[in-house]
Amino acid sequence: MNLLLVAGFLGSGKTTLIIKLVETLGRRGLKVAILVNEIGQVGVDNQLMRQLDLNVWELMGGCICCTLTAGLLTDLHRLDAEYNPDLVILEATGAARPSDVLDALHYYQGRPLTSVSTAVVVDPLRLPKIVRVVGPLIAAQIGPADLLIMTKTDLASPEQTAESRQIVRGMNAHAPLVRASAGRDLDGDLLRGLVPWLS
Amino acid sequence: MAELILEPYTARLHFRLLHPEPGLDWNRVVAGVLETLADRCEVDGQSIIGHIKGLATFAGGGFLRANVVAPSQPADVAGLAPPGCLEMVFTVNVLVYGLTYAAVVARVAEVAGVVTRRGDVAITVEPIVDDHAPHHHH
Numbered sequence: 001m002n003l004l005l006v007a008g009f010l011g012s013g014k015t016t017l018i019i020k021l022v023e024t025l026g027r028r029g030l031k032v033a034i035l036v037n038e039i040g041q042v043g044v045d046n047q048l049m050r051q052l053d054l055n056v057w058e059l060m061g062g063c064i065c066c067t068l069t070a071g072l073l074t075d076l077h078r079l080d081a082e083y084n085p086d087l088v089i090l091e092a093t094g095a096a097r098p099s100d101v102l103d104a105l106h107y108y109q110g111r112p113l114t115s116v117s118t119a120v121v122v123d124p125l126r127l128p129k130i131v132r133v134v135g136p137l138i139a140a141q142i143g144p145a146d147l148l149i150m151t152k153t154d155l156a157s158p159e160q161t162a163e164s165r166q167i168v169r170g171m172n173a174h175a176p177l178v179r180a181s182a183g184r185d186l187d188g189d190l191l192r193g194l195v196p197w198l199s
Numbered sequence: 200m201a202e203l204i205l206e207p208y209t210a211r212l213h214f215r216l217l218h219p220e221p222g223l224d225w226n227r228v229v230a231g232v233l234e235t236l237a238d239r240c241e242v243d244g245q246s247i248i249g250h251i252k253g254l255a256t257f258a259g260g261g262f263l264r265a266n267v268v269a270p271s272q273p274a275d276v277a278g279l280a281p282p283g284c285l286e287m288v289f290t291v292n293v294l295v296y297g298l299t300y301a302a303v304v305a306r307v308a309e310v311a312g313v314v315t316r317r318g319d320v321a322i323t324v325e326p327i328v329d330d331h332a333p334h335h336h337h
Contacts, residue, residue, distance in 0.1 A: 009249070010248075010249030010250045010268070010294055011248070011249060011250030011252070011266065011268035038292070039205075039207045039292070039294060040207045040208075040209045040292035040294070041207070041209040041292075041327040041328075042209050042290050042292065042327060044252055044253055044254045044264075044290060044291075044292050045252075047254050047256065047262075047290075048254055048262065048264050051254075051256060051262045094249055094250070094294070095205060095249070123268070125269070125272065126268065126269055129247065130247065133203060133247045133296060133297075134203070134247075134296060182275075
């Protein structure tokens, strides 16, 4: 069972990316489960994914990094035992720090995960403004990412893209940085970056 | 700017057509509401929208999802209300850094009132209340 943590600020495109990835992998015959952690009393993204017939489990009532570690670990156990997916996608809240989520996985005592990776999405239309307001959070998200995904590239100007790239590289100099947009299929570098274990 | 608080707000917005209106574009109605709300939530540079997003599902199948992340950007809408739809329940999550829960309540109520007074669609707000402790990372 592989695990992919998808993190990034609120509204940056995590859910859109995840839905595309699940649909892409589904066409290849892979079993994918999604654990969604949302802030708010009702899981809107969770409901949307159910509408799309995706295998989604909901972690509600708080943020994984603060309050839901036990729920996360329990769900991973159940997924492994009952569904045995090829991939578990964990969608963190936009206010979550990936390192806290990954720390929680240290307590996972099921079968060892085949791989654990973190993909962080950034919105070039808003990143500079967001960094001014919640800079430490953004740095905590971008810094440990294994893969950085700049979303909405069909909407961003070259200047916005360049400025966001500079900000991102100031926080993470080494992770691959790829582009994505809602209108494009997952392909090439983006797909390989998300599921490097897939031949 | 000191790191801002985040007090999540969730509500069901009950939309109801006040007059039969063939071909009403519900997507445009919902998008307009969210865009108007976004304008109210990020005014003086002291707050920033995380996201304002919501979903309506329909008894016969189908959904309408809308999401707005900044006052300068149009809402992103997916799905479609069924033909002849006269009312819908749209569940919305409003996450705005720098606004208290009470401030969000006031803004949602204000927007609902503005839309309703226009005379085409009435919006009733049903907050979903639970522990809404501020989400504040140190």
